[in-house]
Amino acid sequence: MSPSPRARLPAVALLLLATLAADATAADPAPLPAGLGARVVEWRRDLHRHPELGNHETRTARVVADHLRALGLEPRTGLGGTGVTAVLKGGKPGPRIALRADMDALPVTEATGLPFASTVKSEYRGQPVGVMHACGHDLHVAILMGVAEALAAMRDTLPGEVMFVFQPAEEGPPVAGEVAGAKSMLDEGVFDGFKPDAVLGLHVWSRLHAGQLGVRAGPFMASADEWTLEIAGKQTHGSQPWAGVDPITVAAQVLLGSQAIIARQVDITAHPVVLTAGQIQSGTRFNIIPDQATMVGTLRTFDMDVRQDVIDRFRNTAEHFAAASGASARLVVAMNAPVTVNDPALTARLRPSLERVAGAGNVVEVPRYTIAEDFSQFANVAPGFYFFVGTTPPDVPLDQAPMNHSPLYAPDESALDLGLRALLQATVDFLGGPPAR
Numbered sequence: 001m002s003p004s005p006r007a008r009l010p011a012v013a014l015l016l017l018a019t020l021a022a023d024a025t026a027a028d029p030a031p032l033p034a035g036l037g038a039r040v041v042e043w044r045r046d047l048h049r050h051p052e053l054g055n056h057e058t059r060t061a062r063v064v065a066d067h068l069r070a071l072g073l074e075p076r077t078g079l080g081g082t083g084v085t086a087v088l089k090g091g092k093p094g095p096r097i098a099l100r101a102d103m104d105a106l107p108v109t110e111a112t113g114l115p116f117a118s119t120v121k122s123e124y125r126g127q128p129v130g131v132m133h134a135c136g137h138d139l140h141v142a143i144l145m146g147v148a149e150a151l152a153a154m155r156d157t158l159p160g161e162v163m164f165v166f167q168p169a170e171e172g173p174p175v176a177g178e179v180a181g182a183k184s185m186l187d188e189g190v191f192d193g194f195k196p197d198a199v200l201g202l203h204v205w206s207r208l209h210a211g212q213l214g215v216r217a218g219p220f221m222a223s224a225d226e227w228t229l230e231i232a233g234k235q236t237h238g239s240q241p242w243a244g245v246d247p248i249t250v251a252a253q254v255l256l257g258s259q260a261i262i263a264r265q266v267d268i269t270a271h272p273v274v275l276t277a278g279q280i281q282s283g284t285r286f287n288i289i290p291d292q293a294t295m296v297g298t299l300r301t302f303d304m305d306v307r308q309d310v311i312d313r314f315r316n317t318a319e320h321f322a323a324a325s326g327a328s329a330r331l332v333v334a335m336n337a338p339v340t341v342n343d344p345a346l347t348a349r350l351r352p353s354l355e356r357v358a359g360a361g362n363v364v365e366v367p368r369y370t371i372a373e374d375f376s377q378f379a380n381v382a383p384g385f386y387f388f389v390g391t392t393p394p395d396v397p398l399d400q401a402p403m404n405h406s407p408l409y410a411p412d413e414s415a416l417d418l419g420l421r422a423l424l425q426a427t428v429d430f431l432g433g434p435p436a437r
């Protein structure tokens, strides 16, 4: 265990920070301890150099836990795998809030050429891969470490309690079908004894410019289901299809037929739905009709009732197309994330906090995104507020900037400072304001 830089701060500096914090009033922006912005940049670069795949974030978790200990907190570790939490109790009574950051990196080989670029190699589902913080979760961890430090410095005057939640494996389980990430932390009782009145999180985002924050009330990121459809036919010679049952033709019919669910059966004015097949596997040879076809894909919706309705219709479509040819179909659906919903009242309440640090014109309404976020698991337990922090340099057109998950994704580091101040301000305003419910 190596001590964090924070642990080496002289006591006089800590005293100074505490004094600064004690001077804060509701009218001032939440204060930042001296030099914190620069340390957050250092932490982020260190994390970026040492990315770890989902459920393997052991070094990251150690860095986080050491930092929380240096702030005088008592972290819980090993939650949902490598998750870390700690509770900061303010000096006054007040509400409870949870702040969440995700820690995992992706199987992507970095190509940014940055001086702190990752050269880490690993294995993912049997394949050798490079590992990179290509989604920017290194920024999330560094920002939340910074927010924890700023809040710890104002602890005596702070109302309420804050739980810091550092979660593993947001990008999904490393092994298909495994429980991972937010869900596994909840299953292991992350909020036992600490029922939050609100849960907050943020994501760095290439589709906004640095200096901008993105918000949206209500459902704004999709549910993500991984579905598998197995079609059983009857193997025969390719020259005599009537002697068997062709599962490939059935797969093709189901695939096209399933798009009619969205085009003809769902109210498209209210409910965007995406049903994608990403993989079709069948057969071994040009002149053999195989006995089996398997399709794997994803379903994205913005409403949990619509989600279930589309699954039911998809199953119905698949089973009837299969039956019409004498085949059978079996649909299995594994949910990766529910719809991410920003609680409308909480969003209305905290949007001014974001405007205060970014400037009103820099807080923009974002569209619904068909990406998914397992922050939604936490937001199903307490009112949630999740916002985006722009990372594309102002002089680069948004549609030309490498996106999150690209090997070239290189967020403008000013996003660290803005993310830090925005999350801190929203937290302080929430704790100091009227109860959420």
Ligand SMILES: [Zn+2]
Residues within 6 Å of the ligand: 135, 171, 404, 405
């Ligand atoms: Zn991602």
Ligand SMILES: [Zn+2]
Residues within 6 Å of the ligand: 135, 136, 137, 170, 203
């Ligand atoms: Zn992400």
